[in-house]
Amino acid sequence: ARAALGQRNLVFVGLMGAGKSSIGRPVAHQLGLPFVDTDAEIERVSRMTIAELFAAYGEQEFRALETRVIKRLLKGGPRVVSTGGGAFINERTRLHVKRGSLSVWLKADLDVLWERVNKRDTRPLLKTENPKQTLENLMNARYPIYAEADITVLSRDVNKDIMVREVLAAIA
Ligand code: S3P
Secondary structure: OHHHHOOOEEEEEOOOOOOHHHHHHHHHHHHOOOEEEHHHHHHHHHOOOHHHHHHHHHHHHHHHHHHHHHHHHHHOOOOEEEOOOOHHHOHHHHHHHHOOEEEEEEEOOHHHHHHHHOOOOOOHHHOOOOHHHHHHHHHHHHHHHHOOOOEEEEOOOOOHHHHHHHHHHHHO
16 A cells, blocks of 8 residues: 555545544554644644634634645645545645545545534534534535545444555555
8 A cells, every 4th residue: 555655645535523533543554654634733833723713713714724734734745644524625725635645535424423523522513503414414515525535435333443454455
């Protein structure tokens, strides 16, 4: 898998709860590449949490910062990058990713996603009357766009090691 990647970055895209970071990190380890999570990087450079950024500056400003951070991260590769769920939806970010990276969409169904995100309330986009419905709306809006990723891997409720192996096999 490492050879197949060459000098490209490996970029995980998909909705919140799809496992982009929890699978991306061990995949990076297996590949011997550095791992970075774009949300964590945004929080580091802004010295604010994602929730604080949304509250203080709004989603649009967050997206602008996200695009800048990802562009910089992709240039310094090869690395494994897990993106926030909205990143690949942004056309400019998508173009950056398509240049010089292999993208993997971790695709999951609503119940798998909901099971994982509903325990934590760090996601500002899900602070709505009916967060499960909001998640479903995001799925409907975004799945056709995530489908532009180079590779799709079904994210299921199985042992993480199995998912890691499936991703590595999909790359090779
Ligand atoms: C978002 C997903 C989050 C975070 C922000 C917005 C989205 O990242 O970037 O809350 O638009 O789907 P995760 O996918 O890592 O939860």
